[in-house]
């Protein structure tokens with residue numbers, strides 16, 4: 001079967017979550033090929049490809065019935081249109097559909113948090129480099145579960161993923177995670193088994209831990225009150241890693257959860 005043809009027979013992303021629901025499919029994020037979403041691409045092969053890359057990053061592979069499928073995280077800044085995977089050296093295209101996320105306006109009084117000084121900017125840049133490096137961690141070799149454990153119990157969403165933010169009327173980068181409202185001290189649990197690959201007390205993200213689950217799936221937990229794990233610790237799915245807090249730039253106690261797939265933060269709600 002030609003790859004083009006295999007793709008055309010798949011349902012549109014909007015209906016995929018409903019149509020594909022089943023015991024196996026329930027473990028997978030729905031096919032949602034939009035900026036900040038996840039594309040599930042039928043590679044039309046019964047043999048596991050050696051290497052599948054998207055924008056230089058290795059992509060997570062999943063066996064879907066007889067065929068292998070690429071599960072690709074798409075950058076929030078991605079341009080809608082044709083995108084390409086390299087499957088054992090051959091190009092395989094897929095389409096990223098446009099999507100408009102909501103706009104949110106915030107007011108933050110603390111000037112230092114809105115317009116940091118030169119010295120602080122240098123600190124922020126160094127921290128961002130450290131966090132970005134952890135996004136591409138390859139510390140764990142595993143095929144992780146893709147139905148994630150909710151890191152805080154029964155917490156309502158206080159800030160959805162992808163929202164375009166304006167702070168004191170200035171445009172800021174879009175929200176690259178999911179905010180879950182919970183009181184300070186609420187346990188934060190690992191979304192899947194893995195290894196803690198970075199922790200820090202960052203200017204914006206506050207007390208933060210990043211866990212590598214293998215195959216390019218990373219989760220990040222921010223604004224914690226306390227971190228109870230250290231870099232290099234192995235954690236089980238559902239194991240406590242710290243508590244909810246309001247450290248860093250936070251307007252109140254909540255957990256910011258980011259889910260990173262092949263280096264790109266994607267909508268955590270697709271995995272929960």
Ligand SMILES: [Zn+2]
Nearest residue numbers: 177178179256
């Ligand atoms: Zn957040």
